[in-house]
Amino acid sequence: MPTADAVLVLTGTFDPTADLVIEELNRRGTPVFRTDTAWFPSRLAVAAGLDGTGAGWAGTLTTDRRTLDLSAVRSVYYRRPTAPEFPEAMPAEARSVAAAEARRGFGGLLSALPCRWLPPPGRAADAEYKPFQLRVAAESGLRVPRTMITNRPEVAREFAKSIGAPVVYKPFTPIRGTVGGRSVAVYASVLQGDEVEHPSISTTAHLFQEWIPKAHEVRLTAVGGRLFAAEIHANSEAAEVDWRSDYDSLTYRVCDPPPEVAKAVLRMLGQLELPYGAFDFVVSPSGEWTFLEVNPNGQYGFVEQATGLPITAAICDYLEGADPA
Structure with missing residues (x-):
């Protein structure tokens, strides 16, 4: 039938x-x-x-x-x-x-x-390029970390020196696999000493950013113009650097984004021509929000389960034809 x-x-x-x-x-x-x-x-x-x-x-x-x-x-x-x-x-x-x-x-x-x-597949694929989304985020009025993309170890060293603070390495795409029969993944990591100019940097493109001191992080999920934000509090050393590395240590709390951040998020989605985005922010001890990345088709279930935010309902409203808020 x-x-x-x-x-x-x-x-x-x-x-x-x-x-x-x-x-x-x-x-x-x-x-x-x-x-x-x-x-x-x-x-x-x-x-x-x-x-x-x-x-x-x-x-x-x-x-x-x-x-x-x-x-x-x-x-x-x-x-x-x-x-x-x-x-x-x-x-x-x-x-x-x-x-x-x-x-x-x-x-x-x-x-x-x-x-x-x-999301529209073509638009989502474009938005997954981190250099592109970082540029659009800055143009939309969001604060972004100072960033360097290079395959030259000496450039990475000079970037770290100019920052005068810890530097974070982040992969451009999720890296997961099996080594010696064990599941492994590459997450963001704070580089120490000679790691900033390791010879392996020359083998491909690497992304380095300044470390942003954090009180906590925020996962902000945008669906058809509606925003759902939750604080993510890390309770382990690994999660403090990249909360995806230790979900069991996390606690969550519903929050409201500052008005200027909310407007910039919607402006960015308009620029990307996307109805959905899972945004990650760092919130500093002084309350300043810094954009890290947006996933145009990111997971949200763990946030909804922990907070009760009605994200599934918003997605269904959009799929059923409800006009964006």
Whole structure:
């Protein structure tokens, strides 16, 4: 049976954040069609046509259990879909061609749907570049740390010297993997002594920033013009540098961003053309807010669970077509 007036959820098989949104949409009686692009083409079929009248693409997405009418999609929640999967027996060259065709054909068809996206994939991909978001944050009126990007150890040393304070190294992208059978991750770290000019810096681009003294940090989640902010208090040495490294030590408290910060956040989202952003700030002992980064599709469930902030409801309101606040 076709699913009408539905929210299309694109994400991987295991995604607790998407589960929160789907459960709320189900509670509201809003039809949901969840799939992963990895299911294409073996478990997900597409058939869509354009008749040249300006009516747009008409057709279906079909699994072995359900069918989605593409013309009835009201919005798309673009979470964390994974790449299409092809038979292992397919030659590598053929898989490469098939993957490119799937990306431009199947992915292109989805991007052509005239509906609301949270977030728009292209805009989200652009916003994930830290140099870009730092520039836009500063232009929007947010305070940002002094920053250096380099692959020259001597430049890193001179930057640290000019700062006259501790320097933090941050990876540009989340780095996680397995080494010797153990799961490892690279988080922000405060550099000591010779680490600031380590020869390995020359191997690729590195991002260095001044260390901002902190009373606490803030995760501010923006959804369609609505802002939900929570203080994050670190209670371990590791979490003091990067709270993601030790969730068990964290405590949370609902807060309100200063008016000038709230206005700058909304201005930044407008510049990025995004309806959603998970912003991270450092708040100094004197109460000054400093922007660290924004994730255009960041996790929020841990904040909602700890504080009761109605972020899931706001996301569902947006997906159902509510006008931004």
